[in-house]
Amino acid sequence: MATEAIASAQLPTGGLAGQRDEFTAALERILASQAFSRSGRLTAFLRHVCVSALDGQEKQLSEQRIGTAVFGRPDHYNPSDDTIVRSTARLLRQRLDQYYDNEGRTEAFRIAIPRGAYVPVFVPVPAPHAADDPATSFPSAAMPPPATGPAPAAMPIAAHAAAVETSRWQRWCRAALAPAVMLLVLAAMTGLWWQARDDAAHGPAQEASARFWSTMLPADRDTTLIVSDNGLVMYQGDTRREVPLADYIANRPGAADTPALEVERYNARRYTGMSSVTLAAELGKLASAAPQRYHVRFSRDVKLADLKHDNTILVGVEQSNPWWALYRNQFNFHIDWDSETGDFLILNDQPRNGERARYPFSARDPARRGYALIGFKRNLSGDGHTLLIGGTTSAGTDAAIEFMMNPAQLAPLIRQAQRADGSIGNFEVLLQCVLQANGSTDIAVLGTRVAPR
Numbered sequence: 221m222a223t224e225a226i227a228s229a230q231l232p233t234g235g236l237a238g239q240r241d242e243f244t245a246a247l248e249r250i251l252a253s254q255a256f257s258r259s260g261r262l263t264a265f266l267r268h269v270c271v272s273a274l275d276g277q278e279k280q281l282s283e284q285r286i287g288t289a290v291f292g293r294p295d296h297y298n299p300s301d302d303t304i305v306r307s308t309a310r311l312l313r314q315r316l317d318q319y320y321d322n323e324g325r326t327e328a329f330r331i332a333i334p335r336g337a338y339v340p341v342f343v344p345v346p347a348p349h350a351a352d353d354p355a356t357s358f359p360s361a362a363m364p365p366p367a368t369g370p371a372p373a374a375m376p377i378a379a380h381a382a383a384v385e386t387s388r389w390q391r392w393c394r395a396a397l398a399p400a401v402m403l404l405v406l407a408a409m410t411g412l413w414w415q416a417r418d419d420a421a422h423g424p425a426q427e428a429s430a431r432f433w434s435t436m437l438p439a440d441r442d443t444t445l446i447v448s449d450n451g452l453v454m455y456q457g458d459t460r461r462e463v464p465l466a467d468y469i470a471n472r473p474g475a476a477d478t479p480a481l482e483v484e485r486y487n488a489r490r491y492t493g494m495s496s497v498t499l500a501a502e503l504g505k506l507a508s509a510a511p512q513r514y515h516v517r518f519s520r521d522v523k524l525a526d527l528k529h530d531n532t533i534l535v536g537v538e539q540s541n542p543w544w545a546l547y548r549n550q551f552n553f554h555i556d557w558d559s560e561t562g563d564f565l566i567l568n569d570q571p572r573n574g575e576r577a578r579y580p581f582s583a584r585d586p587a588r589r590g591y592a593l594i595g596f597k598r599n600l601s602g603d604g605h606t607l608l609i610g611g612t613t614s615a616g617t618d619a620a621i622e623f624m625m626n627p628a629q630l631a632p633l634i635r636q637a638q639r640a641d642g643s644i645g646n647f648e649v650l651l652q653c654v655l656q657a658n659g660s661t662d663i664a665v666l667g668t669r670v671a672p673r
Contacts, residue, residue: 239329240274243342246329255319259501262315264290265308266340269333273340281338300588300655303615304494309333310622311498428634429627435644436607439509441531446543447496448536448610448617449519451489456539458482462559465542469524490518495617496535499609502625503533519543528601535617537564537593537610544608550597552669553650555612564612566591566650568667575667579652581612588655591666592620595648596637611653619653619663629663637670646671 247270250256256263268290272280280289283305287293291304299305313333320330332341437443455473456462459482463473474483500516507514517526519534519541526532527543538544539557548554554567566579581591592611599606609624611617623629637647650666 239342242329243270243274243331246327246331246342249327250316250319250324250331253319253323255315255323259315261308262312265312266331266333269338270331270340278339283338286338300615301583301613302494303618305338306615306661307494307498307618309338311501425627425631428631428638431638431642432630432634432644433506434509436531436533436605437503437507437509437514438531439513441529441604442513442515443503443507443531443533444515444517444522444526445496445500445503445533446517446519446522446535446541447492447500448540449542450491450493450540451486452520452542453540454489454491455482455486456557456559457562458485460559462539462557463542465545468520468542471520490520492518493536493540493614493617495611495614495621498618499533499535499621502621527599527606529599529604531604531606532599533607533609535609537612541610544610546600547595547597547606547608550646551593551595551648553593553648553667555591555593555610564591566593566612568650572667579650579666583613590616590619590653590655592616592623592651592653593648594620594624594651595646596644597646611651615655615661616651616653619651619661622661623649623651623663633668633670636668639673645673 247267251263251267256266265286268286269281272278283299284297287297287299287302287305288295291308293302293304313335316330316332320327324330327345329342329344332343333339334341452463452468452473459474459478461475461478467473473486474480503514504511519536522543527546534541534543536544537555537557538548552569554569556565556567557563558565562583564581566581568575568577568579571577579591581589590611590613593608595606595608597606597608598604607624609617609620611620633647633649634644637645639645647668647670649668652664652666654662654664
């Protein structure tokens with residue numbers, strides 16, 4: 221049973237407090253499992269929300285307060301800009317499903333975090349129903365065997381009438397219940413058919429996704445994840461000056477009139493975003509073919525030669541990862557930052573039907589829209605690949621990562637880009653993401669470009 225199904229179930233009588241011992245034991249088994257024991261962030265998140273619920277502190281389980289209590293964010297931080305709680309909750313739900321599909325498949329109860337909320341639920345797993353005993357489910361229509369003893373005394377008229385009425389009632393019950401039983405059987409068969417269809421569709425999607433990630437994380441080539449430079453974002457915001465790639469490579473962020481203090485702050489702020497951390501962890505699990513050939517590096521520490529022959533994955537747009545500039549000419553879509561206003565403008569060089577040439581973005585947009593861009597290109601030497609993932613906000617980057625990690629969303633694009641020899645051609649995808657009031661993000665594809673086969 222998936223998390224969504226668990227979320228719609230009702231708690232047993234008494235809630236978590238009434239199930240404290242069972243709940244605590246189940247929680248400890250989860251935290252000690254292979255799926256969770258190596259992930260301090262997911263463990264801390266799950267333990268915090270579960271203990272808070274046990275203590276009757278459900279009202280404290282808001283996104284703001286979890287960010288402060290679990291991840292050390294300041295009291296005034298803005299969850300719309302820093303989506304660590306939402307992204308961690310998404311990973312937590314996936315990891316719980318993984319646990320209950322494997323190590324926890326025999327558990328009698330399940331702990332789940334419903335979407336749009338952070339209060340855990342604890343519900344029993346429905347046991348499979350035993351087949352009904354035909355001897356007890358419905359009265360048998362067969363006649364009883366003839367009696368071998370003395371004939372019974374004649375039945376009184378009243379008793380006979382009662383027996384006749386009972387027999388009529390039994391026949392009515394059989395006639396009324398039989399269609400219901402048939403409907404249940406049909407419903408079960410329909411559910412199995414849909415499940416089989418979903419499983420059949422799920423397999424090819426997984427294969428297409430695995431094909432892409434084996435291309436990015438092969439056993440015979442190094443792959444480097446280059447995480448965003450959020451210290452650079454802060455510096456550019458403070459100075460209202462965009463740092464071009466040439467100055468970034470030379471470590472000359474400041475102009476002649478830039479205060480020395482600002483440059484010192486920039487040098488000290490070696491920060492990256494939680495989107496980078498999330499992606500680094502997910503890729504670490506995918507790099508099973510040759511984990512020793514998977515590397516993570518800070519954008520500021522990368523040299524031009526590092527991008528020539530290795531496979532590379534760049535996180536962040538050009539504002540937070542200037543190495544994007546090397547690939548600009550290969551893109552149809554662009555996310556450009558205005559250093560004066562702090563807003564973004566998404567450009568579409570060659571709009572198609574239904575597309576716009578420009579998509580403005582402002583952090584002050586009341587609709588809370590954001591944009592993200594994904595690009596799969598050849599590396600600088602043409603003998604490898606570069607994957608570029610970035611958004612106008614951290615929520616946008618998270619949406620792009622979620623798109624790439626979801627086989628159902630990624631697979632159609634990979635099939636479209638696959639060539640006759642099985643290789644994957646260049647592609648790019650422009651996404652729009654809208655942050656909902658419940659903390660979830662709606663993702664829509666605004667445009668795709670796939671290189672001709």
